[in-house]
Amino acid sequence: MRNIILDLNKRPGALGSLDFHALYVGLTRVEFRDDIRILPCHDDENFKHLLNLKPKPNLREWLNSVSRL
DSSP: OOOEEEOOSOOSSSTTOOOHHHHHHHHTSSSSGGGEEEOOOSSTTGGGGGGGOOOOHHHHHHHHHHHTO
16 A cells, blocks of 8 residues: 555444554555554543554464564
8 A cells, every 4th residue: 555544543342443453454554654644643541542452472473483484
């Protein structure tokens, strides 16, 4: 993709919530960081949920095995 717009604001309920994998896909689909736009934060607390995003253990294991090749 040439450009991407990300909405990182927390959404109510589980449906449509951002997870680590969705964020990773969004950030890795552009070639340059200048091609990423992030929508403004709705309030001061809204982006704090991003601190809790973590990859699943099986992804960490796979990344460690690939890095050893």
